[in-house]
Amino acid sequence: MPQDTESTHAEDRRTRRARARRRTAGFLATDTTAWVGGFVAAAWTRFELQLPPGQLGRAAAVGVVAAVVHVAVAALRRLYSGRHPLGSLQEVQGVAGTTITTAGIMMLGLLPSDDRPVPASTPLVGGALALLFMLGARFAYRHRRDLAMRPDVRSSTPVLLFGMGDAGQGLLRAMLSDPRGRYLPVAALDDDPDKRDLRIGGVRVLGGRHDVAQTVRRTGASTVIFSVANADAALIRQIREATLEAGAVFKVLPPVRDLVDHRITVTDVRDVQISDLLGRRQVVGDLPLSTNSLTGRRILVTGAGGSIGSELCRQVMKANPGELMMLDRDESALHSLQMSLDGRAMLDGPELILADLRDDEGIRRIIRERRPEIIFHAAALKHLTLLQRHPGEAVKTNVWGTLSVLDACQDVAKFVNISTDKAADPISVLGYSKRITERLTAHAASRFPGTFLSVRFGNVLSSRGSVVTAFQRQIETGKPMTVTHPDVTRYLMTVQEAVHLVLQAAEIGRDGEALVLDMGEPVRIVDLARQMADQASSSVPIVYTGLRPGEKLHEDLLGTGEVDSRPFHPLVSHVSVPALDPMEASGLDPYDDPAKLAEHLALLCTQPVDPVVDGPVGVPLQSR
Numbered sequence: 001m002p003q004d005t006e007s008t009h010a011e012d013r014r015t016r017r018a019r020a021r022r023r024t025a026g027f028l029a030t031d032t033t034a035w036v037g038g039f040v041a042a043a044w045t046r047f048e049l050q051l052p053p054g055q056l057g058r059a060a061a062v063g064v065v066a067a068v069v070h071v072a073v074a075a076l077r078r079l080y081s082g083r084h085p086l087g088s089l090q091e092v093q094g095v096a097g098t099t100i101t102t103a104g105i106m107m108l109g110l111l112p113s114d115d116r117p118v119p120a121s122t123p124l125v126g127g128a129l130a131l132l133f134m135l136g137a138r139f140a141y142r143h144r145r146d147l148a149m150r151p152d153v154r155s156s157t158p159v160l161l162f163g164m165g166d167a168g169q170g171l172l173r174a175m176l177s178d179p180r181g182r183y184l185p186v187a188a189l190d191d192d193p194d195k196r197d198l199r200i201g202g203v204r205v206l207g208g209r210h211d212v213a214q215t216v217r218r219t220g221a222s223t224v225i226f227s228v229a230n231a232d233a234a235l236i237r238q239i240r241e242a243t244l245e246a247g248a249v250f251k252v253l254p255p256v257r258d259l260v261d262h263r264i265t266v267t268d269v270r271d272v273q274i275s276d277l278l279g280r281r282q283v284v285g286d287l288p289l290s291t292n293s294l295t296g297r298r299i300l301v302t303g304a305g306g307s308i309g310s311e312l313c314r315q316v317m318k319a320n321p322g323e324l325m326m327l328d329r330d331e332s333a334l335h336s337l338q339m340s341l342d343g344r345a346m347l348d349g350p351e352l353i354l355a356d357l358r359d360d361e362g363i364r365r366i367i368r369e370r371r372p373e374i375i376f377h378a379a380a381l382k383h384l385t386l387l388q389r390h391p392g393e394a395v396k397t398n399v400w401g402t403l404s405v406l407d408a409c410q411d412v413a414k415f416v417n418i419s420t421d422k423a424a425d426p427i428s429v430l431g432y433s434k435r436i437t438e439r440l441t442a443h444a445a446s447r448f449p450g451t452f453l454s455v456r457f458g459n460v461l462s463s464r465g466s467v468v469t470a471f472q473r474q475i476e477t478g479k480p481m482t483v484t485h486p487d488v489t490r491y492l493m494t495v496q497e498a499v500h501l502v503l504q505a506a507e508i509g510r511d512g513e514a515l516v517l518d519m520g521e522p523v524r525i526v527d528l529a530r531q532m533a534d535q536a537s538s539s540v541p542i543v544y545t546g547l548r549p550g551e552k553l554h555e556d557l558l559g560t561g562e563v564d565s566r567p568f569h570p571l572v573s574h575v576s577v578p579a580l581d582p583m584e585a586s587g588l589d590p591y592d593d594p595a596k597l598a599e600h601l602a603l604l605c606t607q608p609v610d611p612v613v614d615g616p617v618g619v620p621l622q623s624r
Contacts, residue, residue, distance in 0.1 A: 038130030039063030103127030160221035163228035300372035303379030305333020307463030357401025367408035392590030398433035428550030432601035439580030445511035458491025489522035
């Protein structure tokens with residue numbers, strides 16, 4: 001089978017070379033004809049269509065000489081070697097330069113002679129005519145080839161593009177250059193009046209946002225693709241509603257921040273997501289990010305199989321680390337992560353580490369043996385209501401698990417603890433446990449030479465167990481969408497924004513701080529539910545269940561007494577976190593009465609700072 005594949009590739013290469021030779025021969029013949037014809041036409045017009053005897057033959061002969069000179073100059077300039085794309089501006093410049101050079105050489109050859117075979121003006125006029133003919137032939141070839149590259153009308157879907165900015169035009173050209181593509185653009189819309197009647201590749205801009213329904217009926221488009229980069233959600237909703245009312249399918253091109261790593265292609269087109277319709281400002285594009293500090297470094301991500309951890313691994317891989325170690329206790333999550341990174345999941349590489357944060361000695365050994373330079377600590381239990389009922393689990397995983405990692409970090413250059421906005425003035429076991437991890441991280445910052453800090457952000461859209469995934473599951477199963485309170489709000493962010501903040505924290509965060517992203521205005525959860533209900537294929541009721549123990553009506557980004565300082569970027573707050581002696585956390589009893597344990601956790605969140613802590617950081621598991 002490999003031999004068959006190799007022979008097929010060889011045959012393809014021979015076919016391409018033969019096609020290139022035929023094209024080159026065709027253009028050589030065309031250019032020769034252009035010079036001969038140009039010189040004959042120049043002489044003919046010079047004598048006002050009354051050529052003296054023998055003048056036609058002399059003009060043709062000099063045209064042949066010019067053609068030979070042209071081929072020689074073109075060979076020196078590699079004009080026929082495929083150096084420039086056919087019909088491109090670069091090729092136009094190359095042909096024009098070669099023609100001007102050829103005309104100049106012919107002019108210099110004719111001027112010294114008193115007995116010229118053709119008038120002295122012939123090289124100039126003939127060269128201009130030859131250039132027009134050569135360019136015309138190339139543009140005709142390019143136009144014919146472009147038509148052949150368009151998707152087949154019989155098998156492709158006619159689409160209407162909304163938005164003819166850089167992103168929209170890039171998508172349009174990508175569609176028109178894919179003969180096996182599934183989309184064929186038939187028209188475009190744009191609100192910019194200067195683009196009205198603009199034509200790109202034969203596709204015309206027919207109107208603006210108020211012309212969606214009319215244009216769909218006029219062109220027969222069955223799909224509308226929204227291709228405005230970084231548009232506000234109100235416009236997306238308006239175009240979507242008009243599209244659905246017209247009976248067409250609505251698709252979107254992702255925001256430009258998601259496309260920075262590659263040119264726009266047809267495969268980037270996707271269904272609309274709830275994050276597109278929320279109406280919240282996406283700030284990740286406003287945050288400059290450099291991952292130079294990750295390049296070549298040994299990096300460990302705990303909780304690598306989770307929503308944040310897996311996206312973090314994908315982004316870190318782009319920074320070309322020296323080694324990326326991915327730790328999780330969920331073997332299936334590690335399998336999925338490796339599949340997303342490598343396209344296969346053999347589970348036999350050293351980059352995957354199956355371990356549990358509760359195994360204190362095991363975590364110590366892993367960090368001691370693998371010697372990571374940077375640790376992103378994303379592993380945690382995060383479901384508020386469950387932890388409210390089982391606070392001992394929060395102690396063993398969130399508090400003691402973090403302490404196990406910190407205990408082994410004497411030689412780590414950077415440690416980034418991933419926290420939550422529920423740690424600001426916490427009232428839940430989840431909030432208490434994450435606030436304690438912030439304080440333990442601040443204590444490590446005071447004792448170890450590396451940089452130790454926390455990152456605090458809100459609810460992550462579409463992460464496992466998030467409100468969005470819960471709503472989606474309720475819609476799929478035909479159940480009512482449950483909202484705790486009609487006025488409840490939450491700070492929402494995409495997983496890309498969350499990871500962007502984590503990576504930026506590794507760049508600009510200082511010892512003992514918690515970094516907080518300005519996430520704009522909080523979103524009313526009932527508005528989110530209504531947006532998702534509107535997208536459902538059938539009517540979905542919304543039911544209010546009431547706030548549960550530990551839940552706030554409105555979350556806070558900063559706690560009482562925390563100062564909002566933004567020294568490096570106007571969208572990122574740096575909050576000082578008081579240290580907590582690990583001896584206090586080690587004294588927790590995970591098997592105590594849940595109510596008493598929750599009170600103990602709350603006390604540790606507000607306990608005064610001990611200015612001097614003697615002894616080693618952390619307490620061995622045997623002391624807990």
